[in-house]
Amino acid sequence: MKKLKFTSLLLSGILAVGFVSGCSSNKEVVKLDPKHKPLPDYVLNTSEKIIETYTMAATYPEVVASVPCYCGCNEQDGHMSNLDCYIDQMGPDNEVQEWDAMSIS
Template sequence: MKRITSLLFLGILIAIVAAGCSSKLNDQSWKLDKKHSPLPDFVLNTSEKIQETYVMAATYPEVVAQVPCYCGCVNDGHKSNLDCFIKGMGPENAVEEWDSHGIA
């Protein structure tokens, strides 16, 4: 009986934690930091997911830079996936120019 009660309690606890975590992920609102250039029209005219991806690339450039380029633009000088989204960065990793290859 004690084992069943413990398992039931553990199951309820896992369900509560999972529900709390999933709602935080779904409510995540990606906002572009003011230090970056605004998203250009070629990004704003796409889906919300693509816009969020551009904002994530600007927010976490050190992570995106670890992902190999997938857009087939190695001949254009792309060294990582970051180059597919951002053409130029300034001080404090502020995006100065966006790249359209991340849309493809």
């Protein structure tokens, strides 16, 4: 019985910490690594959310590449994954050499 109470209490504590940290207003700011080509004006002249999305695509290309392209651009542009909608060309060290404007619209 004591073990069940302890387990329940421990689980409640973990959930409470997770909830509080999930609701925190502290937001990690993701900055574009200088190894990448700077974001173009067509990205910088949009919302903060789009700028953040392009930055995250460059920061985590393997994650974005695992998501299939779902907007239909793959039929006309040959996109293989969602990464192709953000980045047109990457170098050997995963540095962005050319951006793609497809995700602006």
